Amino acid sequence: MNPDGYSLRQRGNANNVDLNRNFPDQFFSMNEDASAREPETRAIMEWSSQIHFTASASLHGGALVANYPWDGSQDKRQIYYACPDDETFRFLASVYSRFHYNMSLSNEFPGGITNGAFWYPIYGGMQDWNYIHGDCFELTLEISDNKWPPAHELATLWKYNKMSMLNLVVSLVQTGVHGRVFSSDSGRPLPGTITIEGVNHTVKTNRVFADYHRLLTPGGRYKVMATVPGYKSKTTNIWLEKSAMTVDFVLDPEVTPNGNLLRSACECNCGRLNRYEFESFFEVPTLKCTPF
Known part of the structure; x- marks a missing residue:
């Protein structure tokens, strides 16, 4: 560097x-x-x-x-x-x-x-x-x-x-928990955030495929929540042992008082991916090393 x-x-x-x-x-x-x-x-x-x-x-x-x-x-x-x-x-x-x-x-x-x-x-x-x-x-x-x-x-x-x-x-x-976030009505990926109860640090999902990898210490119980604007948040409890866990979230749209569905502004069109974005989905969690 x-x-x-x-x-x-x-x-x-x-x-x-x-x-x-x-x-x-x-x-x-x-x-x-x-x-x-x-x-x-x-x-x-x-x-x-x-x-x-x-x-x-x-x-x-x-x-x-x-x-x-x-x-x-x-x-x-x-x-x-x-x-x-x-x-x-x-x-x-x-x-x-x-x-x-x-x-x-x-x-x-x-x-x-x-x-x-x-x-x-x-x-x-x-x-x-x-x-x-x-x-x-x-x-x-x-x-x-x-x-x-x-x-x-x-x-x-x-x-x-x-x-x-x-x-x-x-x-x-x-180590940790990983997965993707989807919409229940369209099946499309929903970029949002992943929160762990009791840990004041959120992790954003990938903006294209809404995949995430959240590092956590093995051997503990965690409450994991996925949040996307315009959709109902969803929470699940996990027991994380020595291996990583896959947890996908399927979120339901919020409904307005007059019965209309709210739409998230961050829903993406995955049919228009460039080569870099497509290949990035298949990458494993990445470690970068930068020598000072």
Whole structure:
């Protein structure tokens, strides 16, 4: 993500801007002017908006730990500041740490994982932005105590992280609940939102086929609700074991007092799909890795 900064051996890019402080922030008004953001930041944001990523990981150096949101706290204190999906993030971070060569053995970070704000707060970071705006569960993976590892160490770094990366991808496919949302009267897909009771974070369905993949911690009971404007919401209870579950929703249109059916403005015409949209339906939940 920061080739110029890497070449210059500095955190900032060619404009000396720290890109991992250059995203819009949830707690403080910063980086809200799109034209003022760095080109690397804008490129990542546009890429994330084009592809409905389920999860992501950014690769960093300077420590050995799997870091998860929130990265900052509302009052800038260095405290454990949990996001709504804290349990699921701890699970994903632990998967990575556990399969790493020595990350889970850390004396500094119990289990080789840490909440970002508890470690040290940052604002304008990519990790929190991805989770809030992209429905994308991002981990910040610090994979080397050496901030600038020499080239001859790269093969060893790959060896130490290979199984962690592979098992993280496997856990995304095998964890959580996924499915599609349909209209009962037309059978058409209905883009909407998926909500988990007790978790203050919604996930949007794909805008074309209304498919979703909602990551959740295995071994729990969850109440899952699908919501689409102009349709009656529907809720179902699930018991999520070690494998992912498929839950499709068929929603009934709302009826006005005079008996007319309300129509959702977001119903799509799936007969007019471009090649990218058609192929995207058949993709498995996606993990993107972006090295800083």
